[in-house]
Amino acid sequence: MRLRVLLLLLTFFGISHSQGRYFVDGYHGGVYGHYPLKWKTQFIVDNVKKHPLWRIGLEIEPETWDSVKVVTPEAYREFAAMLAGNQIEFTNPAYAQPYCYNISGESIIRQFRYGIDKMHSHFPDVKFSTYSVEEPCFTSCLPMILSQFGFKYASLKCPNTCWGGYSAPFGGELVNWIGPDGSSLLTVPRYACEKLEENSTWQTTAWHNSESYFAACEEYGIKNAVGMCYQDAGWRNGPWLKHPKDTKYVLWTDYFENIADRESVTDYKFSQEDVRVNLMWGSQVMQRIGREVRQAENELVMAEKVCAIAYLDRGYEADAAQIDEAWRTLMLSQHHDSWIVPYNGLKSYGTWADAIKHWTDASIDIAQNAVRNSLSATPGGEIRVVNTQGIARCEVVAVVLPKRMQGAEISVSDRNGRKVASAQEDNTLYFEAKVPAFGYTTYRIEQTGRKSESQKGKIVHGGTYKLENDQYSITFDLDRGGVVTSLVAKHCGNREFVDNTNEYKFGELRGYFYDRQRFESTVDSRAQLEVISDNDLLKRVRICGKIAGHPFSKTITLAKGDRKIGVDLTIDWKHNEGIGEYREKKWADDRRSYCDDRYKLSVMFPTNLPETELYKNAPFDVCKSTQNSTFFNRWSEIKHNVILNWVDLVAKDGNYGLALFSDHTTSYGHGEDYPLSLTVQYSGVGLWGRNYAITQSTELHYDIMPHRGKWQQAAVGEVSDAINEPLQTAWVSDNSLSEKSYMQLPKGIMVSAARIENGKVVVRFYNGSGSTGKHRIKLAMPVEVVDEVNLLGERVQ
Numbered sequence: 202m203r204l205r206v207l208l209l210l211l212t213f214f215g216i217s218h219s220q221g222r223y224f225v226d227g228y229h230g231g232v233y234g235h236y237p238l239k240w241k242t243q244f245i246v247d248n249v250k251k252h253p254l255w256r257i258g259l260e261i262e263p264e265t266w267d268s269v270k271v272v273t274p275e276a277y278r279e280f281a282a283m284l285a286g287n288q289i290e291f292t293n294p295a296y297a298q299p300y301c302y303n304i305s306g307e308s309i310i311r312q313f314r315y316g317i318d319k320m321h322s323h324f325p326d327v328k329f330s331t332y333s334v335e336e337p338c339f340t341s342c343l344p345m346i347l348s349q350f351g352f353k354y355a356s357l358k359c360p361n362t363c364w365g366g367y368s369a370p371f372g373g374e375l376v377n378w379i380g381p382d383g384s385s386l387l388t389v390p391r392y393a394c395e396k397l398e399e400n401s402t403w404q405t406t407a408w409h410n411s412e413s414y415f416a417a418c419e420e421y422g423i424k425n426a427v428g429m430c431y432q433d434a435g436w437r438n439g440p441w442l443k444h445p446k447d448t449k450y451v452l453w454t455d456y457f458e459n460i461a462d463r464e465s466v467t468d469y470k471f472s473q474e475d476v477r478v479n480l481m482w483g484s485q486v487m488q489r490i491g492r493e494v495r496q497a498e499n500e501l502v503m504a505e506k507v508c509a510i511a512y513l514d515r516g517y518e519a520d521a522a523q524i525d526e527a528w529r530t531l532m533l534s535q536h537h538d539s540w541i542v543p544y545n546g547l548k549s550y551g552t553w554a555d556a557i558k559h560w561t562d563a564s565i566d567i568a569q570n571a572v573r574n575s576l577s578a579t580p581g582g583e584i585r586v587v588n589t590q591g592i593a594r595c596e597v598v599a600v601v602l603p604k605r606m607q608g609a610e611i612s613v614s615d616r617n618g619r620k621v622a623s624a625q626e627d628n629t630l631y632f633e634a635k636v637p638a639f640g641y642t643t644y645r646i647e648q649t650g651r652k653s654e655s656q657k658g659k660i661v662h663g664g665t666y667k668l669e670n671d672q673y674s675i676t677f678d679l680d681r682g683g684v685v686t687s688l689v690a691k692h693c694g695n696r697e698f699v700d701n702t703n704e705y706k707f708g709e710l711r712g713y714f715y716d717r718q719r720f721e722s723t724v725d726s727r728a729q730l731e732v733i734s735d736n737d738l739l740k741r742v743r744i745c746g747k748i749a750g751h752p753f754s755k756t757i758t759l760a761k762g763d764r765k766i767g768v769d770l771t772i773d774w775k776h777n778e779g780i781g782e783y784r785e786k787k788w789a790d791d792r793r794s795y796c797d798d799r800y801k802l803s804v805m806f807p808t809n810l811p812e813t814e815l816y817k818n819a820p821f822d823v824c825k826s827t828q829n830s831t832f833f834n835r836w837s838e839i840k841h842n843v844i845l846n847w848v849d850l851v852a853k854d855g856n857y858g859l860a861l862f863s864d865h866t867t868s869y870g871h872g873e874d875y876p877l878s879l880t881v882q883y884s885g886v887g888l889w890g891r892n893y894a895i896t897q898s899t900e901l902h903y904d905i906m907p908h909r910g911k912w913q914q915a916a917v918g919e920v921s922d923a924i925n926e927p928l929q930t931a932w933v934s935d936n937s938l939s940e941k942s943y944m945q946l947p948k949g950i951m952v953s954a955a956r957i958e959n960g961k962v963v964v965r966f967y968n969g970s971g972s973t974g975k976h977r978i979k980l981a982m983p984v985e986v987v988d989e990v991n992l993l994g995e996r997v998q
Contacts, residue, residue, distance in 0.1 A: 231262025
């Protein structure tokens with residue numbers, strides 16, 4: 202008998218495990234993603250009742266519940282009642298589940314603010330404790346944002362849907378995810394031992410709680426290993442693990458608070474380069490989406506600021522419901538599905554790409570109407586110029602002349618009667634506007650007898666041409682497609698920035714046309730140059746040439762006092778061309794043709810800067826790159842190569858640099874033996890076998906800016922903000938030529954947002970320089986009380 206008991210005990214202990222095994226199950230989707238309205242909510246209710254040990258996390262678009270309440274009201278009520286129990290929690294209330302890394306920081310804040318408000322309109326008592334997502338919806342500043350919204354925890358796992366990428370592996374059971382501002386969030390990382398699944402291009406080993414996964418975790422020393430799968434809400438699986446041997450279903454928050462080892466937590470200074478993501482950068486549909494979303498973001502934030510200035514000036518109140526609606530349609534356009542499956546069908550809109558065009562057009566229209574209404578535009582003889590940044594600006598602005606002034610000679614004078622430098626071309630007036638911080642000034646426009654001379658219309662065929670103003674002297678070689686052979690920055694002590702010894706040429710368009718089996722370049726054909734503007738304020742030329750026989754044009758603009766060089770690029774494709782490393786046939790393989798940007802059509806910027814470092818911005822962050830290059834060609838080897846607004850290549854001695862600004866989120870290239878480049882065109886098979894073909898002209902804008910010092914000293918962030926928020930102008934009747942400034946900020950501190958909420962001015966500041974210590978903000982407005990509030994609008998102090 203004793204022997205039998207002993208053998209039974211040995212058998213029992215033989216199959217036990219010293220480590221805990223846990224699994225987070227749940228659903229992902231929504232009314233715009235994947236949420237069958239007629240049956241899904243009842244399915245969740247029934248399965249939660251049927252499986253009392255089951256736990257589910259939900260990442261459901263908040264707007265979904267508006268429809269659920271109407272379509273299946275009884276299931277909606279049952280589901281709402283269940284939320285008081287311990288089987289369900291919501292882990293991502295963002296309005297449209299954005300990727301986060303590809304949109305502005307302000308957009309991320311609004312995604313959570315509007316999403317949480319919508320959720321609370323349905324489920325008032327729901328709390329949001331843990332951020333967890335199905336796809337790589339991560340960015341480095343999330344600890345700061347999530348903490349202010351009341352989140353305590355986060356997960357950096359997305360084990361079952363890594364088509365678009367994944368987070369870098371790091372650490373063990375728990376880490377303190379440290380954001381760029383020092384904010385910390387207790388987090389389950391993608392473990393250092395959590396490998397990418399073999400023979401898969403969309404999973405890590407944590408997706409199904411395999412024995413091999415737990416063995417790796419145990420060897421690494423993880424006591425309470427947890428796996429995860431957020432199922433598509435359209436699936437009818439119920440519990441993901443049908444027979445969870447030795448595994449317990451758990452909610453994320455319960456795991457953090459009652460299970461995980463909180464004694465052995467390491468700090469994780471999560472870099473933006475730890476967001477290892479790869480979308481179809483360079484495809485025309487992605488360019489359109491990126492440009493449409495960026496314009497809507499910029500217009501809407503700027504409209505709120507202009508309306509706030511008008512409120513301070515004369516008590517003007519914008520239509521808050523309209524502004525909210527503009528944010529709603531913008532947020533929908535930022536849905537992660539809109540970026541990764543743009544060709545998929547979406548209800549009555551057509552495709553996701555069609556929907557994004559519809560949504561962003563609606564947002565832009567509301568924003569522009571709000572600006573017009575707030576400025577009280579009238580057919581007067583004065584021009585109101587509004588500055589939405591917290592620093593004074595002096596820039597060249599353009600105003601379309603009314604019919605009564607078209608063809609006449611015009612003069613501009615400031616509020617003190619002093620004449621202001623101006624120029625007139627066709628029906629547009631250009632003048633140099635000096636505008637105080639976060640405010641406006643007014644100029645008088647009169648008909649006079651003075652008109653500047655211009656060489657507009659001059660054509661240059663071949664040879665070289667020098668474009669020059671107070672900031673730059675630029676030489677173009679038209680015999681080699683209009684490449685830049687000299688770029689002398691006068692504001693940098695007449696320093697030359699072009700490396701003419703490099704095999705790549707500055708401004709060259711170059712890419713591999715795989716059906717032709719060769720690289721094609723604009724260098725291979727002669728270009729011609731047309732002078733578009735030639736006056737004291739603007740120097741603008743258009744270079745026209747060919748790339749592989751297809752016409753292209755680049756319009757280069759220099760403005761007085763402006764350190765940026767603006768370039769508008771258009772390629773008028775005659776037909777589709779295959780552009781990339783090779784013709785893709787097996788898109789789901791680890792090896793992929795559309796990853797390596799060296800083969801995509803790119804614009805090149807070889808500089809003569811000595812040994813360099815590279816910095817790039819991210820939402821509320823600037824990241825110093827630690828990569829030797831941005832190049833990879835396998836899903837399993839993704840490197841971060843995303844340009845949000847800008848990248849800055851700087852000499853290690855910190856003396857000089859070259860900043861590159863993009864008008865849309867895309868990819869950039871750079872390596873030890875490869876110059877900085879901007880991706881322009883990919884054409885070929887991509888994700889899910891879709892053909893990302895050339896179907897129309899390629900159009901984009903970029904700026905470059907040679908500068909002294911590193912990005913902080915060169916105010917690269919402020920320049921980027923000025924690109925996003927140009928000075929606003931409107932015709933007004935204002936004989937007094939009034940001028941106001943309501944707020945002044947020190948260098949490096951930026952106005953992320955300013956809006957009116959319930960009769961109060963709410964201003965959000967962003968320390969864009971990363972400098973520490975106290976900063977003085979000057980307010981020139983009637984102030985009764987100043988409160989610090991968190992992102993939920995709750996008073997802090």
